[in-house]
Amino acid sequence: MTRMHNPPHPGEVIREYLGDMTVTEAASRLSVSRVTLQRVVDGAAGVSPDMAYRLGTALRTSPELWAGMQLQYDLYQAGKIKRTNVERIAA
Template sequence: MTAMHNPPHPGEVLREWLDGITVTDAAARLGVTRVALSRVLNGAAGISPDMDLRLSKALNTTPGSWYAMQSNYDMWQAQRRFRAKVQPITPAATAG
């Protein structure tokens, strides 16, 4: 799988899916608080496995798709910030 260049936060994509529906109504339909959904929509929180399942059921999407989108976003962000000095780990020679 190739890495996406600057993937959007899943909240941005979700905002488009919910066009015309209030955050309050969508939150009620998902069974979450308005604050929890608002944090996702504004990129302040990520999609959890539980939220993924709620979204997949409510929006008729494939389970895991929202969580995978979050994972892609998180990995891209981590790769941008990664500066750690890491040394290779090689298996020790076995005594023979």
């Protein structure tokens, strides 16, 4: 699997899916707090496995879509960090 160059945070995509719906209304439909969903939409929090299932059900997508999107974002961000003193374990 190739990594996407600078993938978007899943919150950006959620915002597009919501269209004109408010975060408050969407949070109510997802049965999460407005603050919880707002943090994801703003990119301040990631999509948890539970949230991935909620989004999958509500938006008629798969939970794997949201979890995968979060993983791609997290891997890209982690790849920008310089790591020192890491030694190989296997040949």
